[in-house]
Amino acid sequence: xxxxxxxxxxxxxxxxxxxxxxxxxxxxxxxxxxxxxxxxxxxxxxxxxxxxxxxxxxxxxxxxxxxxxxxxxxxxxxxxxxxxxxxxxxxxxxxxx
Numbered sequence: 001x002x003x004x005x006x007x008x009x010x011x012x013x014x015x016x017x018x019x020x021x022x023x024x025x026x027x028x029x030x031x032x033x034x035x036x037x038x039x040x041x042x043x044x045x046x047x048x049x050x051x052x053x054x055x056x057x058x059x060x061x062x063x064x065x066x067x068x069x070x071x072x073x074x075x076x077x078x079x080x081x082x083x084x085x086x087x088x089x090x091x092x093x094x095x096x097x
Contacts, residue, residue, distance in 0.1 A: 005087070005094035012084050019077055022048040026073075052076075 025045060028034040034041050056072040063071055 001094045005091060008087055009084075012080055012087065016077075016080050016084070018048065018051055019073065019080065022052055023073055023077070 025034065025048065029036060029041075029045065036042050036045060052073075055076050056070075059072040059075050060070075063075065
């Protein structure tokens with residue numbers, strides 16, 4: 001059971017890291033620090049979008065439209081944090097024999 005805990009924790013950590021990279025990259029693109037006409041930036045940006053769009057699209061179904069403000073990344077980020085807290089608070093379940 002300990003390995004299940006570690007695998008779940010690893011998955012949540014990887015998703016958290018990908019979301020942080022996506023959020024920071026979106027800020028850098030919006031503030032014109034990064035340019036989407038550069039091939040590497042474009043590939044990384046579209047790769048992150050392909051990874052996270054299935055998660056964001058499910059969240060957007062439940063959120064009201066906010067005219068230019070996308071709250072789906074914030075809701076997903078808070079959801080990942082909540083899942084990590086729940087997993088760590090129930091770690092004793094995974095370590096019991």
